[in-house]
Amino acid sequence: MRKESKEFLEELLLAPSPSGDEVKIQKIWMDYVKGFAHKVETDMVGNVIASVNPDKPFKVMLAGHCDEIAFMVNYIDDDGYIYIAKAGGISQKLALGMRVRILGKNGVIKGVIGVKAEHQGGAKDEIKIEDIYVDCGAKNKEEIEKYVGIGDYVIYDMDFEYILNNKLVGRGLDNRTGAFIVAEVLRRVSNKNPNVALYAVSTVNEETNMGGAYFAGSSIEPTMAIACDVSFATDYPDVDNRKYGKIKLGEGPILSKGSPINMKINRLMEAAAKENSIPVQYELTPRTTGTDADKIRLSGKGVPVALVSLPLRYMHSPSEIVSLKDIENEIELLTQTILRLKGDESLKPLE
Template sequence: MNKEATDFLVELLQTPSPSGMEMEIQKKWMSYVQGFAHEVKTDMAGNVLGILNPNAPFKVLLAGHSDEIAFVVNRIDEKGFIYFDKVGGISQKLAVGMNVTVLGNEKTITGVIGANAEHHGGIKDGFAIEDLFVDCGAVNREEIEKYIQIGDLIVYKREPEWLMNNRLSGRGLDNRTGAFIVAEVLRQLSDRKLSVCVIAASTVNEETNMGGAYFAGAGVQPSMAIACDVTFATDYPSVNRNKYGDIRLDGGPVLAKGAPINIKINRLLEKTAKQLDMNLQYELTPRSTGTDADKIRYTGQGVPVALVSLPLR
C-alpha cells in the first residue's frame, strides 16, 4: 500500500463507528473516494456509494461494512457507575479492565470497565455482562448524566498498532478493513477504461441487522455483488482446524463456498487469482454467510453474490 492508502486505513481504525453511529466514518470514507470516483452519493440508510462508469448497464457492487461491534449504556446507578449491554457480537470475556470511550451526546468520556477486585471475591468464571460496569470517575449519577444518557454507545479505547511482519492490530478491523478494501479497489480501477459500472459501498448496520446491505442492493439493483469482510484465521495455538478449517494470515484471500454463493463468480475469481499468481483459501458457508452478501442476495429479483474475506485473528 502507498502512504496515502495506509494513512486512510489507520484513520478509519481510529474513528469510532459502532453500529447505528457510522456518520463520522462515512464522512471520511466519502472524502477519500471523492478524489477518484466519477460519482459519490449516499442513501437514506446511511450507506455511501462511490461509482465508476455509472452509465454502463452491467453493475458490479462491492460492499464492505463500516460499522463495528460495541456496547450501549442501559443503566446509570446512583453512584455514577454505567452498566451496559451488547451492540453486535461483542464478548464480555475480553472486556474486564479495558479502557473505553463513552460516546455521549454532550461529551465524549473516558472510562474503564470494572468488576469485583480479587480480594473482594473477584468475578466468577461464568460471569455475565451485567456483572461489569464502566467507571468514569464520576461521584454520582447527576454528574455523569450531564454528559451521558441511556442509549449512548461505548467502544474500546484502542489505537491501531503495527506488529512484526507488517501485521496490524486494532479495534474494529471487522470490518473497517472491508470498507477500506472496496475503496482501494475503486481507486485502482479509476484510471482504467471500464466496460462495466463498478460501485463500491461502505455499508452500515452489518453487525446488528444488515439493513445497510439490503438498502444498498435494493437501491443499486446490481447485476452481481461481492461482499468484502473478514473471517477467522485458524493459525494460532489450540484452535481445532478439523472443525474450523485451515485459514492462515499469509495464505491469501478467502473465498466462501456454499449455497448462497454464485459458482460462476467464484470461478471467475479463481481464474483471476491464477492469472495473478495469487494464493486462495476457502471457507464453507453452507446455509448463510453471516455477512452483507446475505441481504444483498435477497434484493430485487435476486442478486448473484460472492464473499471474499480477509483472514483475521
Template sequence: MEKESKAFLMELLRTPSPSGMEMKIQKKWMNYVKEFADEVRTDSAGNVIGIINPHAPFRIMLAGHCDEIGMIVSHINDQGFVYVDKVGGISHKPAIGMKVEVLGANGTITGVIGANAEHHGGVKDGFEFSDLFIDCGARNREEISKLVQVGDFAVYKREAEILQNERLSGRGLDNRTGAFIVAEVLKRLSHTKPRVGVYAVSTVNEETNMGGAYFAGAGIKPNMAIACDVTFATDYPGVDRKHGDVKLDHGPVLAKGAPINWKINRWLEESAKRLQMDIQYELTPRRTGTDADQIRLTGLGVPIALVSLPLRYMHSPVETASFKDIDQEIDLLTDMILQLTGKENLHPVED
C-alpha cells in the same frame, strides 16, 4: 501499500463506528473516495456509495461494512456507574479492566470497565455482560447524566498498532478493513476505466441487522455483487481445525456453498492464477453471515460471492490481520473486475 492508503486505513481504525452510529466514519470514507469516483451517493440507511461508470448498464457492487461491535448505555445507577448492553457480537470476557470511550451526547469521555480485586474475591465465575459497569469517575448519577445518556454508544479505547512482519492489530478490523478494501479497489479502477459500472459501498449495520446492505442492494440493483468481509483464521493456539484451515499471509478467502454463485468464484480463481496468488477457501453451506445474505435477496435476486480477509481473535480488542492479505485482496478484485465485459451470463445452469 501506498503511504496515503495506509494512512487512510489507520484513520478508519481510529474512528469509532459502533453499529448504528457510523456517520463520522462515513464522512471520512466519502471524502476519500470523492477524489477519484465519478459519482458519490448516500442513502437513508447511512450507506455511502462510490461509483465508476455510473451509466454502464452492467453493474457490479462491492460491499464492505464500516460498523463495528460495541456497547450501548442501558442504565446509570445512583453512584454514577454506567451499565451497558451489547451492540453486535461483542463478548464480555475480554472487557474486564479495559478502557472505553463513551460517545456521549455532549462529547466523548473516557471510562474504565471495573474489575473486583483478587483480594476481594476477584471477578466471579459465570459473569455476564449485564454485570459489566463503566466507571467514568463521576460522583453520582446527576453528574454523569450531564455527559452520558441511556442509548449512548461506547467502544474499547484501543489504538490500532503494527506488529512484526507487517501484521495489523486493533479494534474493529471487522470490518473497517472491508470498507477500506472496496475504496482502494475503486481507486485502482479509476486509473484504468473498466467496461462495467462499479459501485463500491461502505455499508452500515452489518453487525446488528444487515439493513444497510439490503438498502444498498435494493437501490443499486446490481447484476452481481461481492461482499468483502473478514473470516476466522485458524492458525493460532487453541483453535480446533474443525473450523477450517485459514492462515494469515496465505491470501484472500473465497466462500463456497449454496448462496455463492460459482461463476463469480471461477472468475476470481482465474484472476488469482493470472496473478500467481494463493487463495484459501471457507464453507458457507446455508448462509454466509455477512452482507452478502441480504444483497442476494434484493430485487429479483442478485448473484453473490464473498471474499474475506483472514482475521485472528475475531470480535476482540486485538483483532489481527496481515497487510499482505489486504493488498492481495485488492489486487484480486481489481483484476477480476477489469476482465468483465458487461456481457457475462451469471445463470448457473447456462454456459
C-alpha cells in the same frame, strides 16, 4: 501500500463507528473516494455509494461494512456507575478491566469496566452483560448524566499498532478493513475504463441487522455483488482444524463455497488469481454467510453473490490481527477480476 492509502486506512481505524452511528467514519470514506469516483451518493440508512462508469449496464457491487461492535449505555445507578447492553456480537468476558470511550452528548468521556480484585473474590466464573459496569470516576448519577445519556455508544479505548511480519492489530478491523478495501479497488479501477459499472459501498449496520446491505442492494440492483468482510483465521493455538478448516494469515484472501455463493463469480475470481499469481484460501458457508452477502442476495429480484474475506485472528476482541499482505492481495484480486470482465458474462449456473 502507497503512503496516501495507508494514511486513509489509519484514519478509518481511528474513527469511532459503532453499529448504528457510523456518521464520522462515513464522512472520512466519502471525502476519500470523491477524489476518483465518478459519482458519490448517500442514502436514508447511512450507506455511502461510490461508482465508476455508473451508466454501464453490467453492474458490479462491492460491499464492505464500516461499523464495529460496541456497547450502549443502558442504566445509570445512583452512585454514577453505568450499566451497558450489547450492540453486536461483543463479548462481556473480554471487557473486564478494559478502558473504554463513551461517545457522549458533549463529546468523548473515558472510563473503565470495573473488575473485582482477586483479593476480594475476583470475577464470577460466568459473567453476564448485566454484571459489568463502567466507572468514569463520577461522584453520583447527577454528575455523570451531565456527560452521558441512555443509548450512548461505548467502544474500547484501543486504536491500532503494527506488529511483527507486516501485521496490523486493533479494534474493529472487522470490518473497517473491508470498507478500506472496496475504496481502494474503486481507486485502482477508476482510471482503467472497465467494461462494467463498479459500485463500491461502505455499508452500515452489518454487526446488528445488515440493513445497510439490503438498502444498497435494493437501490443499485447489481448484476453481481461481492461482499468484502473478514473471516476466522485458524492458525493459532487450540483451534481444531478438523472442525474449522485451515486458514492462515499471510496466505491470501478467502473465497467462500456453499449454497449462497454463485459458483461462476468464484470462477471469475479464481481465473484472475491464477493469471496474477495471487494466493487464495477457502472456507465453507453451506447455509448462510453471516455477512452482507446474505441481505444483498435477497434484495430486489435476487442478486448473484460471492464473499471474499480477509483472514483475521481473535474476531470481536479488542485486539484483532490481520496481515497487510492479505489486504494487498485482496485488493489486487478484486481489481483484476473486475478489469477482466467483458460485461456480457452470464452468471446463471445452467448457462
